[in-house]
Amino acid sequence: MAYAVQWVRSLAFTLVMYGGMAVIGLGLFPYTLMSRHGALRVAKLWCRFTLWAARWMIGLRTEVRGEVPTGEVLIASKHQSFLDIIVLFDAVPNGKFIMKRELLFTPVVGQYATRIGCVPVDRGKRGAAIAKMLREAAASNQTYPGQLIIFPQGTRVAPGVKADYKVGAALLHRQLKQPCIPAATNVGYFWPRTGVYRKSGLAVVEFLPVIPADVNKTEYLPMLEQVVETASERLLQEARDAAD
Template identity: 40%
Template sequence: MLILRSIAFQICFYLNLILQLLIFLPIFFFISEERAWGIVKNMARSSLWILRVVAGTHSKVEGQENLPKGGCIVAAKHQSFWEIIALLPQLDSPTFILKKELMSIPVFGQYARRMKMIPIDRSKRGGAIPAMLEEAKRSVGEGRQIVIFPEGTRVAPGAAPDYRQGVYRLYEALDLPVVPVALNSGLYWPRKDVRRWPGTIRAELLPPLQPGLSRTDFIARLRDAIETRSEALLAEAERVDGLRPRPVRQTAEEVEGSS
């Protein structure tokens, strides 16, 4: 039953996404940004609805009171695609920092450009940061929130955290508070696995880190906040839904990227 529901979810999820992208394509680039955000957020909400109805996986995001008024940086744990669609409706006009390969996906990439997402070439490592900072400053000037995944890629639950320099460079350059986000999505929506496990995915927006911290203090506090609360959410998932982290196997690319 689990595998059948999971496959059905995959079919419904991608059909819904593709159909909405195509249906709104003729008007999407001519309407106001406010209406465009309405369309994009509705895509995210409908995806979460499909996840709940078809796969039996509920979604819960808490801690919205920790979002500062005005500009901020949202630094989220990244375990699956779930956090992208779950965070979208929670923010006014978020700018996600994403890998540049996503911008090459037909139609989806055009939507991402229209919504002013910031692509980053991970192969350039630190060399990609100046361009990222320039785009981020422009987005903040337009009143947008910056969303970044500090580890740079999806990390399986239970894997050792590896926080990259990009999140600190943003924090330093933008002089904005950073809202850590803890979650346990990888237990229910595992990477490289068709299965979607029933239960409730949880994410929490944690109290913001204010500007002015040194690099060492900032990274230590950010990592401690996210990892401590994420571990608690993993433990809650095991207690409530019987799920626990699976053995972590790194690919050659991931091993190279963490070295």
């Protein structure tokens, strides 16, 4: 019975979340045409609305730990569900993402992604896609300075599941010559990659100690994977312990 009730609450929350995206995103879209700052403010408004709705509708709270990056840095984050995107974007002042090119054609999302300076990647073209990503990321940093967020595994990965860290993240770190802030999370324990059901509890995104800009490519990727996976496992165990 408790599962059924939470499932219904989760469904209602999902409808409210996407309904809010349509109302806020479309209603305030003219404001985004004025400046990137306008687009950021509107997108953050929807993120905060969604996090607020999650708290009271499904009992899902969120917490950001660690020092939140504010300068021009690369953020390399664990990616488990839509929730970590929302929390990361809400936390940093000028966030933008390395994202799948297909998302540019998603109503509302695509228009805002373009306005805030997200960098689209065609994942099917491998070498050519990486080269284009590097060029567009450099151009985006010139036009839209801020925090560039990449998911180094390239896709959502469920908690506890192993997946390779892609070389594109290392190449991006080397080209941009910026410090990298790793980020760990346990959000997938509460908000899975697929399905309607959402658990109540405390979902965490944690910013970890900086990886300097001068770390070489061969050291960077193993270092990034070790710190992000270790911290994400710790946060997953924390969520499980709290549920017991």
